[in-house]
Amino acid sequence: MTFLGLVIIVVDDRNISTDGFKVNTQSHLAPLLATAIKAELNKETAKNGYTEDGNTKERKDSAYKKHHPILLQLLADEAGCEPEDIHDFELQTCDTQPSTIAGAMKEFIFSGRLDNLCMSFCSLKALIDSTASETSLEDETGVRMVALYDHEEVGSNSAQGAGSPVTLDALSRITSAFGEDSKLLQKAIQKSFLVSADMAHALHPNYTDRHEENHQPKMHCGLAIKHNANQRYATNAVTSFLFKEIATKHDIPVQDFVVRNDMGCGSTIGPILASGVGIRTVDIGAPQLSMHSIREMCAVDDVKYSYDHFKAFYEEFSHLDAKLIVDI
Ligand SMILES: [Zn+2]
Structure with a gap:
């Protein structure tokens, strides 16, 4: 699977070299999916999540209500199905660079x-x-x-x-x-x-x-x-x-x-x-x-x-x- 997940750790602390860096697993490990601007420009990428005029389609599936359409489209592309076929999932982000x-x-x-x-x-x-x-x-x-x-x-x-x-x-x-x-x-x-x-x-x-x-x-x-x-x-x-x-x-x-x-x-x-x-x-x-x-x-x-x-x-x-x- 080649899902592009990115984990970012925000480091902007002048004391880090003396005091060290302590990871806050809630606020420092948020995965970055896409910027809002890019997502806006590429609405067609998430075609199944949006109507022609850009509004979110009404979906009865719970996965659709909980997750961003771009994420669902990415997963659907990897799995070879339609986003509405995804009912639920477990997802882990990981480094995709080869050894x-x-x-x-x-x-x-x-x-x-x-x-x-x-x-x-x-x-x-x-x-x-x-x-x-x-x-x-x-x-x-x-x-x-x-x-x-x-x-x-x-x-x-x-x-x-x-x-x-x-x-x-x-x-x-x-x-x-x-x-x-x-x-x-x-x-x-x-x-x-x-x-x-x-x-x-x-x-x-x-x-x-x-x-x-x-x-x-x-x-x-x-x-x-x-x-x-x-x-x-x-x-x-x-x-x-x-x-x-x-x-x-x-x-x-x-x-x-x-x-x-x-x-x-x-x-x-x-x-x-x-x-x-x-x-x-x-x-x-x-x-x-x-x-x-x-x-x-x-x-x-x-x-x-x-x-x-x-x-x-x-x-x-x-x-x-x-x-x-x-x-x-
Ligand atoms: Zn271990």
Whole structure:
């Protein structure tokens, strides 16, 4: 979709370099659709919203009463329908500039929404490629899956978010295809493993004090395994070991992340799914800078490391897990 939305932040403050800029999410983030003058000159652009003499047509649809005809015409053009066909919609503005590879050594990716499209891309491609050859599933004893959820950034509590029954329902339907055993789902869950992949905050050269001294995820150093004793991340010693073991075998770099004791810790869908489904989980993510800004930044190398790590994990987890002996 090529909808042209523009988000403007009004900055006219002489003290900004000393006092900083605090975004007011109500008044500073209003999307700009068109100027009133231009809209007046181009009434025919919104032909379906106006009558010949320029008055707004009487519409019974609620969308027509609530939204400007130019916006509705833009959306109708993109969707290939008439504006009056639109009954309602959800709309998000976003940066439409393509991602760029840059840096003196071409080592960085600048892109919108790296968090969490980067992990989504790497995991999906790894899954597809791990099953590409005719023999790739010959010795597989498990089911390889990728699950990509909506609404992680707003808490995952929605009908299709990680907090919904959708994961358990999917597992239930898949296991029911393998036989009549009424306990098959529970058995499958005990044998399963979840890699909760969400981007991680890399060490920033201007803010080195924001990271715990011995756990500073660095770009170009592979996926960071996230640990938190308060279970903001669902990693434990066993899941961390299994995930690292695959990396070690394939010479893929991997690192550990623990937040400073005096700082708040983010979270992921890892603990939500671990507690809701009862599945072993490791929380991991590729390091990046400028998370949640309109233009985020990560390292080219880490995309490759993430893909390689995920692919090897898909291919070898079942065999590795079968060999695991945990003495508690
Ligand atoms: Zn995020």
